Amino acid sequence: MAFNPFKEKPKKMESIIMNWKALAPKPYNKEEVDPYTRVRCILMNGTEYEAVWSKHHFNRHADNNDARREIALIRRSEQQQQKLIAGLKPIDENILETTIGYEQLAVDLTAILAQRSKDKHVKEALNFALLEDFDHLYRYANLLETDMGEHAEKYVGDYTEIMPGRPTISHHRHPYDSIKNPIDNHKADPITKCNVMIITAAEQQTMNYYMNLGAFYKNAKGRELYTEIGMVEEQHVSQYGSLIDPNASMCEDMLMHEYVECYLYYSMLNDESDKNIKQIWEMLFEQELAHLHQAVKMIRTYEKKDWSDVIPGGDFPELISFHNNKDYVRSVLGRTVTLTADREGYIDIAKVPDNANFYKYQNKVNAKPEEEAGHKVIVDHIARFKEDYRVQDKDHPVKSLRSRTEDNITLGRKI
Numbered sequence: 001m002a003f004n005p006f007k008e009k010p011k012k013m014e015s016i017i018m019n020w021k022a023l024a025p026k027p028y029n030k031e032e033v034d035p036y037t038r039v040r041c042i043l044m045n046g047t048e049y050e051a052v053w054s055k056h057h058f059n060r061h062a063d064n065n066d067a068r069r070e071i072a073l074i075r076r077s078e079q080q081q082q083k084l085i086a087g088l089k090p091i092d093e094n095i096l097e098t099t100i101g102y103e104q105l106a107v108d109l110t111a112i113l114a115q116r117s118k119d120k121h122v123k124e125a126l127n128f129a130l131l132e133d134f135d136h137l138y139r140y141a142n143l144l145e146t147d148m149g150e151h152a153e154k155y156v157g158d159y160t161e162i163m164p165g166r167p168t169i170s171h172h173r174h175p176y177d178s179i180k181n182p183i184d185n186h187k188a189d190p191i192t193k194c195n196v197m198i199i200t201a202a203e204q205q206t207m208n209y210y211m212n213l214g215a216f217y218k219n220a221k222g223r224e225l226y227t228e229i230g231m232v233e234e235q236h237v238s239q240y241g242s243l244i245d246p247n248a249s250m251c252e253d254m255l256m257h258e259y260v261e262c263y264l265y266y267s268m269l270n271d272e273s274d275k276n277i278k279q280i281w282e283m284l285f286e287q288e289l290a291h292l293h294q295a296v297k298m299i300r301t302y303e304k305k306d307w308s309d310v311i312p313g314g315d316f317p318e319l320i321s322f323h324n325n326k327d328y329v330r331s332v333l334g335r336t337v338t339l340t341a342d343r344e345g346y347i348d349i350a351k352v353p354d355n356a357n358f359y360k361y362q363n364k365v366n367a368k369p370e371e372e373a374g375h376k377v378i379v380d381h382i383a384r385f386k387e388d389y390r391v392q393d394k395d396h397p398v399k400s401l402r403s404r405t406e407d408n409i410t411l412g413r414k415i
Contacts, residue, residue, distance in 0.1 A: 002315040002316070003266065003315065003316045004313075004315045005259065005262045005263075005266075005289055005292055005314065005316070006292070006293075006296070006307050006308075006311075006314040007314070008289055010286075010290040010292070010293040011286060011287070011290045012290065013074070013077070013290050013291075013294055015290075016077055016286070016287040016290055017076075017077065017080070018080050018084070022084065023080060023083050023084050023087065024087055025084055025087050025088055025276075025280060026276060027087065027088050027089060027091070028041070028088055028089075028090060028274065028276075028277065029090065030090050030092060030093045030097065033274065034157070034273050035101070035104060035155060035156050035157040035159055035160075036108075036159065036271075036273075036322040037272065037273060037274045037277060038101040038104075038155070039101055039104055039105040039108065039109070039322060040268050040271070040277070040281075040322070041085055041089065041277070042098075042101055042102055042105050042202075042205065043105055043109065043205075043264070043268075044085050044264065044265070044268060044281075044284075045082060045085045045086055045205060046201045046202050046204060046205025046206070047198075047201045047202075047205075047260075047261055047264055048078050048079075048081045048082035048085060049082055049201070049204070049205055049208065050197075050200070050201035050204055050205075050257070051075075051078045051082075051201075051257055051258075051261060052075055052078050052079055052082060054253065054254070054257055055071050055072075055074065055075040055078070055254065056075070058071050058250045058253075058254060059071050059072065059075075061250060062250065064302065067298065067301075067302055070294065070297075070298055071254075071298075073294075074258075074291050074294055074295070077287060077290075077291065078291070081284055081287065081288075084280070084284075085280075085284075088277065088280070094148075095213050095214075095216060095217060096140065096143065096144055096147070096148065096217070096222070097144070097150075097155060098209075099140050099209075099210075100137070100140060100141065100144065100155040100156060101155060102205075102206050102209060103133055103136050103137035103140060103206075104137065104155070104156045104159070104160050105202060105206075106133035106136070106137075106202065106206060107130065107133050107134050107137055107160055107325070107329065108159065108160060108322055108323075108325050109198070109199070109202055109320075109322075110126050110129060110130040110133060110199065111130055111325035111328050111329055111332075112320060112321075112322070112323070112325065113126055113195045113198065113199055114126035114127050114130060114328075114332075115328055116191055116195075116318060117191065117192065117195055118189050118191055119183065119188065119189070119192040119195075121180065121181060121243075122183065122192055122195055122196060124345075124346060125180055125239055125240065125243060126195070126199065127332050127336060128239075128336070128339060128341065128346055129203075129236045129239065129240075130165075130329065130332055131165040131166040131329075131332060131333060131336065131337060132165060132166055132168070132171050132232060132236070133165075133236075134166075134329060134333070135164055135165030135166055135167060135168050135171075135374075136165075136168065136229050136232070137152070137156075137160070137162055138162055138163055138164050138165065138388075138390070139168055139225060139229070139374045139377050139378065140152070140225070140229075141162045141389050141391075142377050142378055142381040142388055142389045143221070143222055143225060143377050143381075144389075145381065145385070145389045146377070146380055146381045146384060146385075147218070147219070147221075147222065151389070151391075152389070152391070153391045156391070158324075159322075159323075159324050160324075160325075160326070161326050161329070161330075161390075161391055161392045161393060162389070162390055162391040162392070163390045163391070163392045163396055163401070164396070164398075164401045164407075164408065165333060165337070166337050166339075166411070166412045167374070167375075167407070167408055167409060167411055167412060167413070168228065168229065168232065168372070168374035168375075169366055169369060169372045169374060169375055169409050169413060170340070170349075170411065170412035170413035171232045171235070172231070172232070172235075172361060172362060172365045172366060173235060173340060173341050173357075173358055173361060173362075174357035174358060174361040175235075175238070176343065176357055177340075177341035177342060177343055177357065177358065178235045178238035178239045178242070178341065179238065179239070179242045179343070179344070180239055180242045180243055180344050181242075181243075181344050182242060182243055182244060182245050182246055183196060183243055183244070183245055184245060184247075185245040185247075185248055185252070185256070185310065188245075189317075190311070190313075190315075190316075190317040191317045191318065193245075193256065193311075194260055194263060194317060196240060196243040196244050197244065197256060197257065197260045198260060198264065198320075199240050200237065200240040200241050200243075200244060203233060203236045203237050203240055204237050204241075206233050206236075207230060207233035207234055207236070207237050210226045210227075210229060210230035210233055211230045211233075211234075213226075214226025214227060214230055221373070221376065221377065221380065224373035224376075225373040225377055227373065228372065228373040228374055229374070239341075248310075249303060251295070251298055251299040251302055251303045251305070252299065252303075252305070252310045254295050254298070254299075255295045255296065255299055255307060255310050255311070256310065256311070257295075258288065258291045258292040258294075258295045259292060259311055261288045261291070261292075262288045262289060262291075262292050262316075263316050263319075264320070265281055265284050265285035265288050266285055266316060266319065267319040267320040267321070268281045268320075269281040269282050269285055270319055270321070271319070271320065271321045271322060326393065330397045333396075333397050333398055334397040334398060337398050337401075337411065337412060338350070338411065338412050339412070340358055340412060340413075341358075342356075342358075349412055349413065349414065349415060350415050362413065366413075369409045372409070375407050375409050378407040379407060382404075382405055382406075382407070386405070387404035387405055388404050388405075388407070390404065398411075
């Protein structure tokens with residue numbers, strides 16, 4: 001049954017301000033939590049981070065203090081939401097354990113969005129970065145066993161395989177190749193508009209997590225891996241952010257943010273298995289409805305537009321439900337593992353000329369491939385355990401990535 005948040009009666013903004021007790025929720029139990037509950041918490045934390053900072057951006061470009069006060073009220077509420085969600089992570093879940101959740105989110109969310117994408121260019125962007133996040137999960141999982149003696153399958157369950165994707169050493173490209181053509185909000189379908197905002201927020205959260213917390217890792221090897229993968233996440237955020245319509249006005253952009261937040265909370269509410277956290281999603285969805293209707297008032301007041309000018313119809317598209325995407329990931333791996341980015345498009349590495357920006361950049365950052373952090377993590381694991389760490393249901397779909405005793409540092413990087 002279709003659900004239209006614009007037709008719901010919202011609570012008053014002042015009534016949804018929370019006290020300190022509400023901002024200190026009961027965390028999930030890391031030993032018992034369903035992996036996708038952890039994933040939902042990470043996704044919604046990133047969604048609120050994006051909401052907060054988009055409104056700081058709005059605040060810095062608005063010249064009307066009444067409008068800035070209205071923005072500040074919504075932003076304060078979203079700061080509270082973010083703090084509440086961040087508090088769902090238990091104290092005893094360390095940086096690397098949480099990281100496994102971040103990469104599982106990146107893999108399964110990207111696969112879900114790609115499969116439902118109706119826009120060819122958005123789908124290509126999702127499929128391209130999917131293989132890179134999939135490889136990041138593999139690198140971190142090997143570090144987890146080497147440093148802590150833990151198996152990442154404990155944290156991802158039976159939902160997600162762990163094996164090499166496009167090797168991390170091949171991810172480093174010239175910044176020019178991260179910029180893609182944006183969508184047009186007036187022509188794009190609802191799923192496409194939601195997809196680009198959702199994936200940008202999710203990847204931005206991962207980028208921020210790695211760039212800030214990676215330096216707190218307990219040894220140099222781990223710090224170097226977070227630095228390297230954090231740089232790849234910067235590329236992903238540049239890629240996905242460039243898909244967002246740059247011609248949307250500030251009020252239109254805010255309305256889209258609030259709509260997507262409502263959509264995500266409603267999706268999480270309908271998908272959640274943890275009763276305690278399900279109640280939190282329900283509460284935050286009601287708060288988000290208030291934010292959405294406040295954004296409607298603002299676009300009417302300051303731009304003389306209505307919500308239907310930005311989001312025709314208003315009904316939520318198909319809700320997001322986390323599920324096993326193993327077959328899809330394997331399919332994308334088999335078809336596109338040798339691709340690299342080429343300005344607005346993608347190209348097989350065999351067709352990239354020697355003087356291309358890709359090689360100029362690779363020759364700078366990977367002048368000594370044996371010193372690349374992602375490679376060293378696998379080499380160290382093999383030296384200690386005689387093979388790499390994997391969780392796979394059957395042979396790897398790419399023959400050159402099947403070896404358990406040697407890390408491939410040429411695939412997707414050299415002919």
